[in-house]
Amino acid sequence: MKAFKYILLLLLVFIIGFSIYVAVQPNEFSFDRSRTINAPASLLYQKVNDYKEWPSFSPWIEQEPEASLTYSDKTIGEGAFYSWKGEILGEGKMTTKSTEVNKSIKQLIEFTAPFEAHSDINWTFEPSDEGTTVTWAMEGKQDFVSKLFTTIMGSIETETGPNFERGLFKLDSLITEDMARYNIEINGISEYGGSFYLFKTTNAKSTNISAKMGENFGAVMQFMGSNGIVPYGMPMTVYNTMEENNVIMSNGLPVNERHSIPDGSDISIGYIPKTKVLKTTLLGNYNYLSKAWEATMDHIKENNLVQSELKPFEIYVTDPGNFPNPADWKTEIYIPLEE
Template identity: 50%
Template sequence: MKILKYILLLLLILIIGLSIYVAVQPNDYKFSRSRTIEAPVSMIYDKVNDFKQWPEFSPWLEQDKDATLTYSDNTVGKDAGYSWIGEILGEGSMTTLEADANTAISQKIEFIKPFEANADIDWTFEPSDEGTKVTWHMEGKQDFITKLFTTFTGSIESETGPDFERGLFKLDSVVQAEMKVYSINVEGVTQHSGGYYLYNTMSCKFSDFEKNMKEMLPKVGAYAISNNVTMAGPPFILYHKWDEENDAVIFSCAIPTNSKIVSNEPEILTGKLESFRAVKTVLKGDYANLKEAWETSMKYIADNNLEMIEAGPMLETYISDPMSKPNPAEWITEIYVAVR
């Protein structure tokens, strides 16, 4: 009998000690995880800000693929929300409280089953030279039951932190895959209308082409804007010489104009393209695919018994660009090769 009393007393002491230990644990918790993603900030923000896109990167929905999702009438921005019911996830909901475009998103997550709890979720998006630094932050309060539970299973951060890391990894992967989507379509023989244009020109190695083009094209555009010149269409590159064997390219960066413009700057010149017959190819996607687009154009010319005019115009016209479309998959470039 005495042994039983000692055991009960010992259990009581352990329970009291455990209760005291649990009670003195912090009432608040907070943690965050970050990842730098090589993508435009607006593209990442738009995906996180739309709850209908969460199944693509949510680590929890990945664990419970059969969970039932119900969206509110609004799934984007302030007051957007969705709820879930699943065998693994239980039952809960998430609501967007505030959304500052391309900068930050504040959300509230509420758990109903298997236990009731809530927490604040914050996202921040910081542009950098490497891409966009995305930070996923969570904080909330712990009642006694929660603190008791985490005493045996591990802290909320140790349990949830890896999920945040997995979610950011998936977000990165999804965005990268979307940016790589492209298509090349040869539209066949057409008649390019030609016209006047302002331009600057350069000869360089192929390795220096991209750097030089990015410096030259804005200068032509800036001249047109500062001199109130009306642009007659999107900018284009006119290739005068393409010599891979000798690693040399001569090209002009051009802005089409409605009429002949007399430039007052020595580096900005005026040119005119006569209307010409051309094979037109449209690339929708990253400029990294331009080489394949050009090769596709040349193959079409050969396969259809057309003759490329060696000294004729070869153009890349940028219908949309990074300024208007952050996602490279949405960039549209038209290629024209003069043929007879």
């Protein structure tokens, strides 16, 4: 009997001591995981800000893809939410509390089964030299039940941190794959209507052609702004010479009439007359332009088409500033043909 009393006493002491240990654990928790992704902040922000996109990178839905998901009528921005119910995931809800476009998203996550709890989720998108550093953070308070659970099962960070890492990895993979999409379409023979264009000419190599284009377009836009000239279309490049290590190109913008150019200016005005052309459209990153040109020249050869003396040119239909995903950039290639 004495032994039994001693056991009960020891058990009571253990329970009291363990309860005190649990009670003095931190009342709050916070942790985060970060990953630098080679993509613009706006593209990553758009992906995370739309709950319809979450199944593609959520590490939890990956664990139970057949879980039931319910979305609010509006799935983007402040007030949007989605909820889940599953055998593994339990039940819960995620709501967007506030956003700062392309910079941050604040959310509230609420668990209703098999236990009740809630925490704050914070996303930040910080531009860097390598792309964008995406940080996924979680913070909240711990009541006695939460402290007891984490004391026995491990901290919330230990349990959830690897899931954040997995989610960021999946987000990186999805965005990278999406940005790499491209399509080349040979549109066929048509007629280009003709236009005047202001331009600056330079020579370039494959290693610096993008930088040279940027300088030329900048110079042309500065000239037009200083002289009150309004562009009449999207930027274009006329290729005077196209060799592997020597490209002579004229980068410019179309205008609706001939303009006088001051003596000594490095800006010139040109004219492309109405002419028969072979048109090709590239939808995708400018990195794929070489493939588009190759497909175009193969088409000319296979169909016995003859180029005219007019120089081939490109028109950049979409402004990358308005389309963060390079897969959405549209470039049109025109090869003037003999009548």
